[in-house]
Amino acid sequence: MRQPEDLDARLRAMVGRPVGGRGVAVAPDPVNQPMIRHWAAAFEDWNPVYTDPDAAARSRFGAIVAPPLMLQTWTMATPKISGIAERGGSPVETEGPTALAALDEAGYVGTLATNSEFEIVRYLRLGEVVSATSTWESFTEEKQTRLGPGRFVTWVTTYTDEAGEVVGRQRFRILKFKPEGAPA
Amino acid sequence: MSAPVRRTPAWGDVAEGDELPDMAVDVTATVIVAGAIASRDFMPVHHDRDYANSQGAPDIFMNILSDTAYCSRFLTDWAGPDAVVRRLAIRLGVPMFPGAPLVYSGSVTGHEVRDGEGIVEVTFRAVNDLGEHLSGTAELGFPLPG
Numbered sequence: 178m179r180q181p182e183d184l185d186a187r188l189r190a191m192v193g194r195p196v197g198g199r200g201v202a203v204a205p206d207p208v209n210q211p212m213i214r215h216w217a218a219a220f221e222d223w224n225p226v227y228t229d230p231d232a233a234a235r236s237r238f239g240a241i242v243a244p245p246l247m248l249q250t251w252t253m254a255t256p257k258i259s260g261i262a263e264r265g266g267s268p269v270e271t272e273g274p275t276a277l278a279a280l281d282e283a284g285y286v287g288t289l290a291t292n293s294e295f296e297i298v299r300y301l302r303l304g305e306v307v308s309a310t311s312t313w314e315s316f317t318e319e320k321q322t323r324l325g326p327g328r329f330v331t332w333v334t335t336y337t338d339e340a341g342e343v344v345g346r347q348r349f350r351i352l353k354f355k356p357e358g359a360p361a
Numbered sequence: 362m363s364a365p366v367r368r369t370p371a372w373g374d375v376a377e378g379d380e381l382p383d384m385a386v387d388v389t390a391t392v393i394v395a396g397a398i399a400s401r402d403f404m405p406v407h408h409d410r411d412y413a414n415s416q417g418a419p420d421i422f423m424n425i426l427s428d429t430a431y432c433s434r435f436l437t438d439w440a441g442p443d444a445v446v447r448r449l450a451i452r453l454g455v456p457m458f459p460g461a462p463l464v465y466s467g468s469v470t471g472h473e474v475r476d477g478e479g480i481v482e483v484t485f486r487a488v489n490d491l492g493e494h495l496s497g498t499a500e501l502g503f504p505l506p507g
Binding site: 266 | 399400433443445
């Protein structure tokens with residue numbers, strides 16, 4: 178295991194750098210009605226502008242719009258289900274060394290989301306393809322938490338449409354922790 | 362508790378101090394798994410109890426994308442289809458495990474006209490059997506009259 182000073186230096190060097198490979202995730206599918214209906218059913222959110230074309234036509238939007246808080250969902254990676262637990266819960270293969278891999282390697286294998294802040298610039302319509310560009314914003318030093326010693330990791334994401342116009346922004350914070358009472 | 366509105370309240374009828382109708386979600390394992398998968402979050406802590414146990418959690422727990430989804434439903438069930446969510450910020454507290462109700466409550470804490478739109482700030486929280494699961498603030502855009 179690496180020394181903490183080494184980890185701190187590695188993390189500091191990543192601030193402002195892209196998350197993941199190039200830091201850009203393009204939605205695997207355009208904004209579409211089946212995924213919206215699946216989402217609306219899961220959360221029992223029957224706001225008619227998401228699923229009822231007639232009601233949407235009469236609304237300020239004039240047509241179906243995606244639920245604004247689906248913004249993060251469009252660019253979530255298509256998961257590789259096989260081996261998901263063996264990869265420490267990562268639903269995708271990680272591309273090369275990342276800040277989260279560095280933290281895993283240092284024993285902070287637990288992951289818990291703690292904050293999410295969205296600015297919705299505009300609602301998305303069917304057929305639009307969203308991209309998400311994320312950069313690391315900050316890493317804290319180790320803190321004692323309810324779950325064990327951990328570090329808070331924050332990144333910011335800018336969501337854009339096909340023309341490159343910003344449709345929303347998000348700040349997301351997770352805790353990477355050393356689980357207590359769990360096998361090391 | 363009330364049914365979601367099908368009309369957005371008139372801007373003139375919204376005032377600081379107004380309380381939103383509470384929203385209760387009876388959270389089961391099905392609710393947690395359905396939300397995780399619909400939001401495309403396949404982290405095993407949100408669908409595999411054995412895996413959650415290995416992370417020190419007693420059970421699977423709700424993912425944050427489900428939390429923000431329920432927040433937006435809570436807000437627009439009150440604000441109606443012609444209101445837009447402009448901003449939403451939440452902070453998580455105690456986890457949400459299966460087998461308890463999650464109750465959202467909130468009130469209007471700000472009210473102003475900005476960029477040709479009526480902006481309503483709502484401050485809210487969601488509470489379960491363990492305590493405060495989340496707290497947050499949001500801004501909703503309402504059409505102005507005329």
